[in-house]
Amino acid sequence: MMPKVLVVDDAVFMRTKASKLLTDEGYSVVEASNGEEALERYAKERPDVVLMDITMPGMDGIAVLKKILADHPEARVIMCTALGQRSMVLEAIKSGAKDFVLKPFEPEQLLAAVKKQIES
Amino acid sequence: MLKAEIVNPFLKAAYSFLEEHLNMEVTRGQLRLDSSKCTSGEVNVAIGVTGDAEGVVLYSMSERTAKSIASVLIGEPVPVFDALAESAIAEMGNIITGRAASGLEEEGFRCRLSPPSIIAGRGVVISTLDIQRLVIPLELRLGYLEISVALRYDSTGPK
Numbered sequence: 001m002m003p004k005v006l007v008v009d010d011a012v013f014m015r016t017k018a019s020k021l022l023t024d025e026g027y028s029v030v031e032a033s034n035g036e037e038a039l040e041r042y043a044k045e046r047p048d049v050v051l052m053d054i055t056m057p058g059m060d061g062i063a064v065l066k067k068i069l070a071d072h073p074e075a076r077v078i079m080c081t082a083l084g085q086r087s088m089v090l091e092a093i094k095s096g097a098k099d100f101v102l103k104p105f106e107p108e109q110l111l112a113a114v115k116k117q118i119e120s
Numbered sequence: 121m122l123k124a125e126i127v128n129p130f131l132k133a134a135y136s137f138l139e140e141h142l143n144m145e146v147t148r149g150q151l152r153l154d155s156s157k158c159t160s161g162e163v164n165v166a167i168g169v170t171g172d173a174e175g176v177v178l179y180s181m182s183e184r185t186a187k188s189i190a191s192v193l194i195g196e197p198v199p200v201f202d203a204l205a206e207s208a209i210a211e212m213g214n215i216i217t218g219r220a221a222s223g224l225e226e227e228g229f230r231c232r233l234s235p236p237s238i239i240a241g242r243g244v245v246i247s248t249l250d251i252q253r254l255v256i257p258l259e260l261r262l263g264y265l266e267i268s269v270a271l272r273y274d275s276t277g278p279k
Contacts, residue, residue: 010235011214013194013207020195057235082218104141104215 002028003118006047008038010056018051021107035059042068049117050077054088062092069096076117127254129223130269133216138260142192149257157247165213168234173224175251175271179213185263210236
């Protein structure tokens, strides 16, 4: 079965871009545009990896990360972040994120990060 | 007066984004300081800045330029400036301003950014009131992009 990735970002452009990259590599992709939707989708779809933006309106990526891990400690979450969010990245890693990729993503970096989690 | 430590992070951020992600050479026109109202381009991204420097950063361009830039970022033709294209252009503003903010932080100005807004339409008049705008005109292969940095800060320097 194809590994499944949940892409969480409030910006439709970033979701579309990430989904296209992952779909072209043969992954199955589920999208969510905010934190609440991400929690719902996670519970329902049980993705192998989550790729999640840190800055989102409402519940931010770190809050969503903590909630997902509280219910599903096995979850593998990669955070997406723009430059200049060093403290947020550190907090995400401390909170249990497995990895992070810088936005705008380099396709190879994004795919390598996802692959690493799938194979781990 | 806008100091070099405020201007340079924006120039650096814009150049690095446009050259890396649009893969194109950028020619910079003459920088100018403007305090009058300005008539915007057809598509504008506005990003608010708060913290040690505060105000707004505007990215202004024609719809044609916006569609061309969006099409490169998305990797597909953009015949209509739709929600996906809007999101791509907003993300460009986000990324350039975000990079500039990390440059500002290195200079001692810690700032936070608002989510981007898109202002679209012909002949929209934008005023930044008593905050002067530093205008950075950029000429790209895909058209003309103008960045206006309207920030005020404590002139005694970073806290």
